[in-house]
Amino acid sequence: MTPPGTAGPAGGRPSDALAGWARDTGAKVGIDPIAMQAYGYAELVLAETDRACGLSWTTLAAIGLVESRHGQANNAQLGADGRAVPEIIGLPLDGQGNRMRIADTDRGELDRDTTYDRAIGPMQFIPTTWEEIGADADNDGRKDPHNIHDAALAAGMYLCKGGRNLTIPGDWWNAILSYNDVRRYAQDVFDAANRYGQASRT
Secondary structure: OOOOOOOOOOOOOOOHHHHHHHHHHHHHHHHOOHHHHHHHHHHHHHHHHHHHHOHHHHHHHHHHHHHHHOOHHHHHHOOOOEEEEEOEEEOEEOOOOOEEEEEEOOOOOOOOOOEEEEEEOOEOHHHHHHHHHHHOOOOOOOOOOEEEHHHHHHHHHHHHHHHOOOOHHHHHHHHHHHHHOOOHHHHHHHHHHHHHHHHOOO
C-alpha cells in the first residue's frame, strides 16, 4: 500500500501526516512507526520529484533493516524526532575485514574519526556521499545523517540517481549494488523488501 497524502501539518514535520498509516503498517511489518513515517514520506517525495524512479518504501525499509535494524544498531533507539541515540557509527573504513579503505574526508565532523571515514546513521552513509546527497526531510533546517527522516529521503534520492527506474529489475539491483556492492547484501535487501511488501498487504 502506498502512503496516502502529502500535506504535513503547518510548520511541523511533513511525515507526521503519515502517522496513522505508519502505525498501522508498522504493526503489520514489525517496524517502529517513526521509521515507517520516514520510509513512507521518502517514497512520497520521490514520487513527486522523480516520478520515473518508482521507489517503494519497502526498498528503503529493507535497507534500513540491513544497515541498522531501523536505527537500532549498537543499542541505539530512535527518538520521537527520528534521531538515533546514541549515534550509529560504523567500523573504520581501514581496509580490514573486507571493508573498503577510505582515509578521512570530513576531519571527523560527521563520523568522529580523523584517520578513516566511517559509515554513519540509520542508513549508513559514508561522509562524502552524505555531503553530496544529504537531505532535510523533517524541515528543521539541518541535513542530519543520524536522523532517519533525513537519511531515508537521502537514501531514496541516492537510489534514484542516474535516471534509474526501480520498477525494472535490472535498475533495482544496480541501485542496491551502488549502495553496497556486495551480492549477499543485495540479496538480503531484496528478501527483506519482499517480506515487507507481502506482510503489508495482509
